[in-house]
Amino acid sequence: MTRRRLQAWAGLAAVALLLDLPEGSAAQRAPLVAAAASLNPAMTDIAKQFERDRRLRVEVVFGASGTLTRQIRDGAPFELFLAADEEFPNQLAAAGLTRGAGVVYAEGRLALFAPTGSPLAVDARLDGLATLLAAGGVTRFAIANPEVAPYGRAAEALLRKRGLWEGIRPRLVLGDSIAQAAQFATTGNAVGGLLAYSLVSSQAFATRGVYAVIPPSEHPPLRQRMVLLERAGPITSQFYEYLQGAAARRLLEQHGFTVPK
Amino acid sequence: MDWTALGVSLRLGVATILILLPFGVWLGRALAIATFRGKLLVEALVTVPLILPPTVLGFYLLVTFGARSPLGQAFQAIAGQALPFSFEGLLLASVIANIPFVVQPIQRGFEAIPSEVRDAAACCGLSPWQRFTRIEAPLAWPSILTAAILAFAHTLGEFGVVLMVGGNIPGETRTLSIAIYDRMQAFDDRGAGVMAATLLVIAVGTLLATTALSRRGVRRRG
Numbered sequence: 001m002t003r004r005r006l007q008a009w010a011g012l013a014a015v016a017l018l019l020d021l022p023e024g025s026a027a028q029r030a031p032l033v034a035a036a037a038s039l040n041p042a043m044t045d046i047a048k049q050f051e052r053d054r055r056l057r058v059e060v061v062f063g064a065s066g067t068l069t070r071q072i073r074d075g076a077p078f079e080l081f082l083a084a085d086e087e088f089p090n091q092l093a094a095a096g097l098t099r100g101a102g103v104v105y106a107e108g109r110l111a112l113f114a115p116t117g118s119p120l121a122v123d124a125r126l127d128g129l130a131t132l133l134a135a136g137g138v139t140r141f142a143i144a145n146p147e148v149a150p151y152g153r154a155a156e157a158l159l160r161k162r163g164l165w166e167g168i169r170p171r172l173v174l175g176d177s178i179a180q181a182a183q184f185a186t187t188g189n190a191v192g193g194l195l196a197y198s199l200v201s202s203q204a205f206a207t208r209g210v211y212a213v214i215p216p217s218e219h220p221p222l223r224q225r226m227v228l229l230e231r232a233g234p235i236t237s238q239f240y241e242y243l244q245g246a247a248a249r250r251l252l253e254q255h256g257f258t259v260p261k
Numbered sequence: 262m263d264w265t266a267l268g269v270s271l272r273l274g275v276a277t278i279l280i281l282l283p284f285g286v287w288l289g290r291a292l293a294i295a296t297f298r299g300k301l302l303v304e305a306l307v308t309v310p311l312i313l314p315p316t317v318l319g320f321y322l323l324v325t326f327g328a329r330s331p332l333g334q335a336f337q338a339i340a341g342q343a344l345p346f347s348f349e350g351l352l353l354a355s356v357i358a359n360i361p362f363v364v365q366p367i368q369r370g371f372e373a374i375p376s377e378v379r380d381a382a383a384c385c386g387l388s389p390w391q392r393f394t395r396i397e398a399p400l401a402w403p404s405i406l407t408a409a410i411l412a413f414a415h416t417l418g419e420f421g422v423v424l425m426v427g428g429n430i431p432g433e434t435r436t437l438s439i440a441i442y443d444r445m446q447a448f449d450d451r452g453a454g455v456m457a458a459t460l461l462v463i464a465v466g467t468l469l470a471t472t473a474l475s476r477r478g479v480r481r482r483g
Contacts, residue, residue, distance in 0.1 A: 032430060061429050062446065075328030075343025076428045099397055179446035186448075204448035 036084035064177035066148030086152035091190030102227030155194035289367030313422030370404025
């Protein structure tokens with residue numbers, strides 16, 4: 001092919017791509033749901049089940065609750081927000097960006113996780129972690145950033161309660177979200193981490209290591225609230241109802257959440 | 262493989278080039294040929310995005326166009342949607358981030374044209390526009406193409422700004438580089454791997470193309 005023809009084809013391709021632009025615009029797209037990173041395996045299943053049951057689709061985007069809150073305040077086009085705590089949705093409600101105050105849909109649990117081959121022995125009281133820390137064997141330990149991720153905040157509270165916070169602080173690696181903390185903990189760069197039970201109990205984690213679930217009395221409760229946002233449409237309202245129904249509750253429980261009565 | 266994300270990346274790359282190229286040719290040529298007051302300042306400003314952390318650009322875009330700023334509210338009232346977290350917002354960020362990648366190669370290209378050639382063309386009675394289309398543009402063509410390819414490839418690789426002002430929305434702001442990050446967080450290493458390999462192939466292909474182009478440019482002049 002001559003150069004000139006090549007250029008002509010490149011130009012045509014470019015124009016064709018651009019003409020494609022208006023397609024898939026906001027109007028016909030599935031409504032966007034923002035969900036805390038700890039919900040990744042659970043919400044993926046629930047959205048699929050919703051699609052099967054109701055023949056309706058929602059698109060779920062995951063991130064740290066604090067990051068998503070910031071994005072919603074900056075005008076991100078989400079219609080429903082499922083946080084990993086109550087504080088972030090309450091902030092949005094106070095700012096007048098929500099429709100109502102929402103409901104608590106689940107309570108989350110923390111788990112101490114150690115990847116395969118790690119010297120860390122996992123137990124619910126963190127005795128193994130304390131021993132390893134005293135012996136200088138903790139190279140890196142992963143939690144989520146307490147400022148933007150509720151599971152990080154709970155992890156900090158737990159480590160403080162156990163008197164390990166000051167000692168482990170220089171060893172901490174902070175994930176932007178609990179999912180990134182989990183990433184750090186599994187890729188062998190850390191001896192372990194305090195992660196969401198809903199993540200470490202998922203299929204993807206089955207072969208990656210061992211964990212111990214932390215009793216909920218050990219840290220401030222991870223009550224997770226969801227709120228409809230200003231721009232919520234009819235499909236999202238249906239999904240919001242669906243999340244409080246039996247099918248969704250069962251899936252949440254399967255993924256390690258406690259569901260309120 | 263997330264084809265939607267690849268589509269967003271490609272559209273972003275093409276749109277960035279289409280907007281920046283005419284501007285780049287105009288400014289690059291002006292910087293190469295003209296002498297004017299404040300030229301140094303303009304050259305510095307053009308280079309700034311090259312060394313500026315993408316987070317700085319992201320921060321200013323959010324502060325300027327976020328739903329809480331007056332400008333952002335005005336934009337939202339007109340367009341019905343906030344500029345951040347939309348394809349248009351990404352495009353704006355991408356255009357700004359790519360200015361040096363487009364202007365600098367084009368400037369070098371026009372600088373490489375000896376001034377005698379331009380003078381001769383003027384003596385022959387060619388108008389400024391004819392001089393540009395018949396003499397300068399063909400000579401600078403390899404540089405212009407290099408600029409386009411560089412901007413395209415750089416757009417595909419952009420991550421920081423997209424993460425900050427994009428918000429990972431499928432079909433809108435989830436580019437291929439964001440999709441890789443997203444898949445990693447979902448522990449879908451296979452999905453991330455396929456997309457990472459795709460970007461790697463595109464990057465190597467781009468470098469091959471630019472290198473081949475610059476070689477040809479040198480040969481022709483030499």
